[in-house]
Amino acid sequence: MWGGRFAAEPSALMQRINASIPIDKRLWRDDVAGSRAHAAMLRDCGILSAQDAEAILRGLDTIAAEFERNGVAEDLALEDIHMHVEHRLAELIGPAAGRLHTARSRNDQVATDFRLWVREASREAVAVIRHFQAVLVELADAHADTVMPGFTHLQTAQPVTLGHHLLAYYEMLRRDASRFAAALTRLDECPLGAAALAGTGFPIDREATARALGFARPTANSLDSVSDRDFALDYLAAAAQCSLHLSRLAEELIIWSSAPFGFVRLPDTFSTGSSIMPQKRNPDAAELVRGHSGRISGALVSLMTTMKGLPLAYSKDMQDDKAPVFEAHDLLMLSLEALAGMVGTTEFDKARLRAAAEQGFSTATDLADWLVREANVPFREAHHITGRAVRAAEERGRGLADLSLEELRGIDPRIDERVFGVLTVDASVASRLSYGGTAPQRVREQVAAARQALAAATP
Numbered sequence: 001m002w003g004g005r006f007a008a009e010p011s012a013l014m015q016r017i018n019a020s021i022p023i024d025k026r027l028w029r030d031d032v033a034g035s036r037a038h039a040a041m042l043r044d045c046g047i048l049s050a051q052d053a054e055a056i057l058r059g060l061d062t063i064a065a066e067f068e069r070n071g072v073a074e075d076l077a078l079e080d081i082h083m084h085v086e087h088r089l090a091e092l093i094g095p096a097a098g099r100l101h102t103a104r105s106r107n108d109q110v111a112t113d114f115r116l117w118v119r120e121a122s123r124e125a126v127a128v129i130r131h132f133q134a135v136l137v138e139l140a141d142a143h144a145d146t147v148m149p150g151f152t153h154l155q156t157a158q159p160v161t162l163g164h165h166l167l168a169y170y171e172m173l174r175r176d177a178s179r180f181a182a183a184l185t186r187l188d189e190c191p192l193g194a195a196a197l198a199g200t201g202f203p204i205d206r207e208a209t210a211r212a213l214g215f216a217r218p219t220a221n222s223l224d225s226v227s228d229r230d231f232a233l234d235y236l237a238a239a240a241q242c243s244l245h246l247s248r249l250a251e252e253l254i255i256w257s258s259a260p261f262g263f264v265r266l267p268d269t270f271s272t273g274s275s276i277m278p279q280k281r282n283p284d285a286a287e288l289v290r291g292h293s294g295r296i297s298g299a300l301v302s303l304m305t306t307m308k309g310l311p312l313a314y315s316k317d318m319q320d321d322k323a324p325v326f327e328a329h330d331l332l333m334l335s336l337e338a339l340a341g342m343v344g345t346t347e348f349d350k351a352r353l354r355a356a357a358e359q360g361f362s363t364a365t366d367l368a369d370w371l372v373r374e375a376n377v378p379f380r381e382a383h384h385i386t387g388r389a390v391r392a393a394e395e396r397g398r399g400l401a402d403l404s405l406e407e408l409r410g411i412d413p414r415i416d417e418r419v420f421g422v423l424t425v426d427a428s429v430a431s432r433l434s435y436g437g438t439a440p441q442r443v444r445e446q447v448a449a450a451r452q453a454l455a456a457a458t459p
Contacts, residue, residue, distance in 0.1 A: 015076045020319050024081045025072040026326060030116035031081050032064045034109060034192060037212035039100055041205050047103065052096040059092040060085075081113070082106050103204050105196035107226040107314045112192040114322060116213065118235050119187055121329045122180045128333060129177045129242070130454055132340040133170050137450045139343065140166040144443040147425045148263070148353035149362055156360030159425040162348060164438040167446055169249050174453075176242040183234035190215035194225035197313035227313040229303065232325050236300040239328045240293075246335050247293035250286040253342065257283050262352050270342040285338050292331040299324035357425045361390045361400055366422040366431065375414040385412045 010018065036057060043053035063085055078084050090097035143162035150160035190210035193200065199222040206218035219225040256263035266283055274280035302324045306317050364386050371382035388411050393400050401423040408415045421427060432438045436446075 019076040030113040103202040108194040160438040163443040172245040179238035187231040188216040191225035194222035243293035243296040250289040267345040299328040
């Protein structure tokens with residue numbers, strides 16, 4: 001398609017390094033859609049005859065059916081998906097196929113195709129995230145009263161409910177969905193018609209092609225149109241952040257399923273065994289999700305590094321923009337689906353969770369709060385008194401609630417028998433009634449709000 005300028009054919013090695021069809025063949029639906037919109041616009045603007053337009057549109061339908069049925073047969077000499085489509089169109093309808101490329105370049109063509117693909121990938125991400133959120137919400141409702149230890153520094157901190165813990169990941173995923181949604185808003189401009197970099201002298205209608213392809217408007221600057229890959233970076237940034245959240249949950253499942261913790265039993269369907277140790281139940285699905293997060297974050301860094309030094313407008317470096325996005329998409333979808341399936345079928349050991357919550361003096365803050373609330377002790381003093389009580393209990397090998405009133409009053413005479421009403425894990429979680437707190441009442445309110453938000457979400 002560009003050989004008129006050259007006296008020699010490209011070498012086999014040049015063909016190998018130059019061709020992108022092994023990667024960008026994934027864009028065939030988007031390329032056909034963009035070509036259809038472009039052909040229809042050229043016809044409506046009087047640039048393309050109705051006869052040629054009809055032949056082109058009919059040929060594109062045939063190509064779409066062939067690719068759907070048989071896939072794309074790669075030919076490195078044709079370089080990319082755009083020329084594969086155009087070459088096959090010429091085989092089907094003859095010279096009229098060459099008129100399709102009037103008033104466009106492969107630069108605006110690939111920018112449009114890639115936007116269309118990323119738009120659909122972003123919508124898919126939002127849908128799969130919402131499914132995972134729904135799984136978490138149902139589990140949170142079932143475990144609104146299940147007491148477990150809350151951790152800071154992976155040390156027992158305060159009792160929380162399992163439902164509250166699960167809803168923390170619901171909130172992370174809510175933000176992830178919002179990032180993809182925001183990326184969709186910024187992506188909603190069509191580069192088609194920007195041509196190579198300067199626009200075109202043909203009287204085209206860019207508003208028409210933008211509408212036909214479902215965009216809100218055409219892009220405003222032809223140079224930016226063909227050189228912009230912010231939409232791909234937005235997708236990768238959202239994917240990387242989401243993958244970090246998935247990795248955190250995967251890590252907790254890995255820890256919780258280990259023998260020292262024993263908080264959960266992972267399902268057989270999401271576990272594997274050992275080739276030498278028959279007793280093993282390995283959390284491989286969770287470990288792979290954790291590992292995938294590194295590759296997804298790497299995809300973001302890869303494209304950022306590719307784009308950071310490029311002058312306007314298009315450079316061949318940008319041919320490498322699609323591979324990291326495609327890889328990140330595939331890994332993210334697999335991670336979301338696998339983790340949702342694993343979490344939804346995991347068994348939580350309520351007794352083990354409660355026993356762990358009762359260890360580590362997890363209600364110490366409740367004692368300090370009681371001193372502030374009932375004995376009018378300044379919090380810093382209450383903190384010191386409670387620390388002495390913890391030390392006394394630790395020396396005796398008992399929990400705080402197991403100390404006698406006399407022992408507690410020996411630490412501070414302002415303590416009375418009412419204190420025992422706040423030193424159990426159930427009393428502790430029930431008291432956390434502030435908005436967003438772990439109290440079962442608040443968990444159920446958040447479950448109801450989450451269900452309402454998911455039901456109202458735009459498909």
